[in-house]
Amino acid sequence: MTDNGRPGALRDRVYETLRRRIIEATAPPGLRLVERDLAAELEVSRIPLREALRLLAADGLVVTVPGRGTIVSPFTPDDVRDLFDVRESLEALTARLAAERADGEGLARLRGHLDGARAAMAAGDRAGVTEANADFHDELVAIAGNALLSTLARPLSGRLRRLFHLTADRDQAVQCTEHEELYAAIAAGDAGLAADHAARHVAGGREHSLAAAADWSRLDAESLTRTRRRRAQPSTGIST
Numbered sequence: 406m407t408d409n410g411r412p413g414a415l416r417d418r419v420y421e422t423l424r425r426r427i428i429e430a431t432a433p434p435g436l437r438l439v440e441r442d443l444a445a446e447l448e449v450s451r452i453p454l455r456e457a458l459r460l461l462a463a464d465g466l467v468v469t470v471p472g473r474g475t476i477v478s479p480f481t482p483d484d485v486r487d488l489f490d491v492r493e494s495l496e497a498l499t500a501r502l503a504a505e506r507a508d509g510e511g512l513a514r515l516r517g518h519l520d521g522a523r524a525a526m527a528a529g530d531r532a533g534v535t536e537a538n539a540d541f542h543d544e545l546v547a548i549a550g551n552a553l554l555s556t557l558a559r560p561l562s563g564r565l566r567r568l569f570h571l572t573a574d575r576d577q578a579v580q581c582t583e584h585e586e587l588y589a590a591i592a593a594g595d596a597g598l599a600a601d602h603a604a605r606h607v608a609g610g611r612e613h614s615l616a617a618a619a620d621w622s623r624l625d626a627e628s629l630t631r632t633r634r635r636r637a638q639p640s641t642g643i644s645t
Contacts, residue, residue, distance in 0.1 A: 415453035428567045436477040464563045485618040500603035502549035504596040511548040539566045
């Protein structure tokens with residue numbers, strides 16, 4: 406990973422690589438990110454790596470823990486609850502503004518994300534559906550055309566994509582249908598209806614996501630406990 410040695414480009418490449426691993430849960434919550442190992446793997450110095458980690462911290466995707474260093478941020482039921490509380494308000498506002506400001510190009514991009522989700526669903530590509538649906542939400546922010554909203558939404562985007570991947574077992578046909586309804590309201594310029602659809606869409610995923618968060622948090626805790634117990638056991642010199 407050289408990018409001609411340009412520090413900014415190296416930082417961005419490292420950032421995008423680690424961000425995707427965290428979002429797709431290949432780097433699970435609680436994983437320790439060892440700078441020496443990552444720098445060797447990604448073939449960069451520690452300077453762009455540390456800059457990338459700072460960006461990820463600003464996104465809420467990594468956190469520094471005393472005694473452990475930098476780890477992938479936990480994603481607890483409380484974290485999920487907080488995310489939904491914020492989403493219900495911001496996404497209703499986003500949909501309202503998008504309905505007021507959408508033009509033909511913006512609607513075409515939204516339509517493209519909807520069609521991409523449908524195509525991925527037909528192909529059985531759950532990850533593809535997840536990405537297309539997340540792109541749909543990001544596109545709404547872009548269409549809303551509010552600089553402050555875009556600034557507020559950026560750190561939420563990574564958390565939202567992470568949530569979508571962790572809850573990919575949710576009925577994706579329902580999600581696509583709800584997005585179609587939201588798109589229709591925006592295309593019609595009905596700001597009130599668009600806001601209502603957005604709020605209902607977010608609220609509809611709350612309980613499933615909270616239940617899923619309880620499950621994965623329990624599994625993460627059990628895995629950490631097993632790891633600590635193995636480390637505490639005296640070695641027998643026999644590998645299994």
